[in-house]
Amino acid sequence: MAQYARVIDELMQTSGVHAALVVSRSDGIVIDGNVHVGTDADAIAALAARLYSRAAQAATAADGTEPGFLHLEGERGRVCAVGHGDLLLVTVAEPWTNLGLMRLAMRRLAQSLS
């Protein structure tokens, strides 16, 4: 779990990030995470896991390859997720967050999950 804490702490230090979670990809359960007050970690985990799964199915229909980094943009924020095995690294961030930095960090950190 210490490795998860390190990953989560690093992501939470990114400006604009208000939730960082390690989630079970198969059932959408939170394994570890840190969220700002008022943020529902369980809801983020469940919704992100489902969205990732559905998007992955669509990508598979297109060319049958494994999914990687996902980002969903909304008016008031964005959700990012990247899978590694049965784990999913999820962040929720402000719309002005540097997506490029977050993407690189999440892809790198996801590799350290096991």
Added chain:
Amino acid sequence: MPAADDIRRWSHELATDPQSLSFADLAEALRQQGDLETAERLAARGLERHPTHAPALSVMARIAEARGDLSAASDFWDRARRHHPTPTGGAANGSVASPRTNGHGAPAVATTGGRLTGAAYPTASYAAVPTFSASLASPPQRPEVVRSLVADADGLLLASPQPTDDMAVLEAMAAAVAGVGDDAARAMKHLNLGAWHALVLETAGDSLALAPAPHGSLTVLSVARHVPIGRVRALLRVATARAAADGF
């Protein structure tokens, strides 16, 4: 591709009547022949006299796309749609049909990408707004877009530039993305993040990009893996604007 006779006729019309709307036909013909500079000059000059002429705006959009200026392309598509916001059928082959040659008489009924555009819609210059299916199809202009489609809320294919190519794959994609839009909207609502406007999933192969369209439909792009992710988003914006201009 317009015939040489058409080009001569439009040139003559424009020479004898500088206010003529045939400048858009002529610009589109030149664009199709690859003379982007002359086409752009002609369309831009015509837009000075007719700034809301949708066919000319769509020509400018396609020229911008051909040059890779996706931001300008989005703006021109948006302007074309704003000036003709009613859903319409475009020319299926992407040609710009003249408002005059289409006539202002009885409303026409036309099919576009499997859709029926009803008689209630005006025809005239609306027909000049190009179809979504004709837009991203050209390999020289959009080699990075592997597949693109519009899927309805029930997971059915509405339109695609490749209707006869990979039909099974396109239909499978349309079916597979149907729930993704709902899930994206649900996630945004629960997390109080407002309406969603883009979803991009990178994979080991092609990237998948989605954006919402009216009535629960989705604009979907499958983009080659070598395309930078920022450009994927830009392509999605253009495709979305273009689909909207086509009434999807």
